[in-house]
């Protein structure tokens with residue numbers, strides 16, 4: 001799965017590393033594994049160091065490590081990457097070890113970690129370990145707690161993990177640009193005692209937003225509010241992995257928010273409780289049941305539930321614009337406007353024109369049409385009953401009986417027991433009272449229509 | 459001396475070479491035919507008139523090209539007939555003919571281009587009409603307001619006026635051509651094609667000044683005058699020669715630049731417009747823009763195509779002018795003001 005990077009780093013970088021981290025012995029820099037594709041990797045069970053139940057990163061992976069005289073050593077390489085957001089669209093981002101977000105770092109409470117960070121970006125960077133207790137000089141704030149890591153240089157961060165929980169890492173140097181370019185990753189510290197906060201499946205993803213003009217490849221890094229791609233782990237629906245669970249499994253989902261707005265994450269079919277934030281675990285008696293949890297900006301949330309309802313359950317941000325891909329925001333609302341008869345007229349001017357939006361925008365989910373290069377439909381995806389009409393921050397929790405403990409493969413669409421799917425009424429429909437509203441395509445609205453003739457005259 | 463059909467062509471000049479009876483209209487006509495390389499006629503009898511009428515009718519059976527227009531004018535224009543008979547001096551008829559040729563070519567390219575522009579603007583009108591109609595329906599459904607409707611309706615009226623103006627321009631330009639051709643009645647209903655394409659390459663500048671000094675009819679007349687009038691005429695000849703050289707350089711510069719401009723429209727602007735139109739449709743497909751933007755883009759494309767037609771016309775006018783500076787005949791300014799169609803951004807629902 002991973003490709004050795006040792007050769008690619010070259011002697012100059014190795015020398016730089018040695019120069020920076022004098023405390024580290026010769027041959028010191030561990031391999032920097034590289035991930036060439038956005039496929040979800042199976043959990044990485046520990047073969048050295050203390051035991052724990054590893055996490056699963058949606059469309060991502062965990063960074064392999066080595067033990068070195070009691071230190072757990074990792075190597076992150078900050079570099080330009082090409083991230084597939086969903087089939088049909090590649091984003092030219094910055095990330096770590098081949099992907100954005102970077103690989104998840106997993107370690108155990110009480111462990112000492114040594115993280116080598118090599119900068120292969122065209123500008124300096126640092127890494128801040130969000131939420132982690134550590135010596136101030138390891139906090140990664142460029143200029144404040146350390147000099148920035150210049151391009152081509154390798155720095156070493158060393159600290160002991162004093163507290164278990166859900167954390168993340170991201171640059172604290174030219175932060176606005178580097179985060180808008182996709183630089184981020186998760187940092188999971190498992191409890192020392194594997195029985196504490198134990199779950200059967202532990203999924204995680206980071207929320208990131210990008211503004212990539214249709215036809216472009218790089219995000220506009222100066223955008224503050226008007227993003228057009230809302231991602232889980234730099235993926236959008238229909239490119240986001242499903243979360244597969246065995247019926248009855250205790251499931252944890254950890255979500256971190258590195259966008260510039262909040263995201264109410266909503267799970268269908270189950271109640272969950274909020275069990276942790278980046279500030280720590282929440283005592284059981286203080287947890288309240290929820291079906292939606294708001295993930296604030298710059299925060300992490302861990303939710304847990306028993307996957308006791310079989311089926312394909314939507315998991316998504318509840319802001320409806322965040323479950324769409326790129327779309328126009330200044331479009332006229334043509335609902336109720338009959339324009340089919342104008343279609344031939346417009347087609348004489350624009351041969352490929354097709355009338356859309358007369359009834360809503362669902363046409364979009366059903367039609368395959370030519371779009372600008374490297375652009376995903378605003379809504380797409382196909383389910384067993386028809387088009388899903390989704391994009392952005394949307395995926396599915398798939399609960400099935402008898403799923404093997406470490407099997408995360410997509411089981412396909414849920415087979416509903418007979419008589420358990422909503423169905424069309426074919427009997428006599430009762431005369432339901434109708435709300436008073438404008439007749440479809442009606443002209444009895446209280447809108448003053450300018451009667452002045454605009455046709456003829458030629 | 460007279461051919462059966464009353465039509466005089468270049469080769470009869472050989473028969474006339476010995477004679478110096480300038481007042482003879484057949485000599486004048488033969489001189490014109492030889493100099494211009496096109497047939498002309500002396501219309502002295504009903505039979506002559508009928509022969510010319512038949513030749514003109516045959517030439518008008520097809521859409522008219524520039525060379526045929528010149529042929530018809532030289533055969534059929536009665537002002538030229540008057541010049542053949544009047545015979546004021548040795549070069550008078552030839553100068554009249556050269557003026558007529560230049561005027562005919564200019565009128566031809568103006569008429570053809572104006573007709574093309576007017577018909578292209580119909581697209582802009584259809585786009586503005588669809589915009590206004592969609593905005594009206596949108597307002598009925600509550601999705602546009604009085605301001606949107608007023609803007610859309612105003613745009614439609616402005617574009618409709620552009621079309622009216624362009625149609626008038628086409629009519630006026632065509633009448634200019636019709637006058638040069640000497641046509642009236644049913645024959646004035648001739649068909650015009652579209653502008654000829656740009657040639658693959660253009661003439662080189664080398665030698666054009668010498669060619670003009672050798673070939674300009676006004677210089678020939680000036681040289682002729684030196685023989686009769688002496689020193690003042692010699693100064694006039696020198697002044698005219700200097701002027702001719704400058705006119706040729708200016709005409710060549712206009713010819714070359716207008717070629718490059720027309721070629722840039724053909725090879726760059728129009729293909730780029732196609733890309734823009736295509737990309738806008740892709741964005742419409744992706745619900746990134748709405749139909750009003752698509753229709754506004756149509757109007758932008760019309761403006762680009764109208765500019766391309768005008769640029770091609772300007773090249774042909776510049777070429778006609780260059781010809782005139784080389785052999786003689788009145789020279790007209792190259793560029794005419796083109797139509798600037800309205801391309802206002804889409805109103806409605808924003």
Ligand SMILES: [Cu+2]
Pocket residue numbers: 230262263264317318319322393
């Ligand atoms: Cu959201």
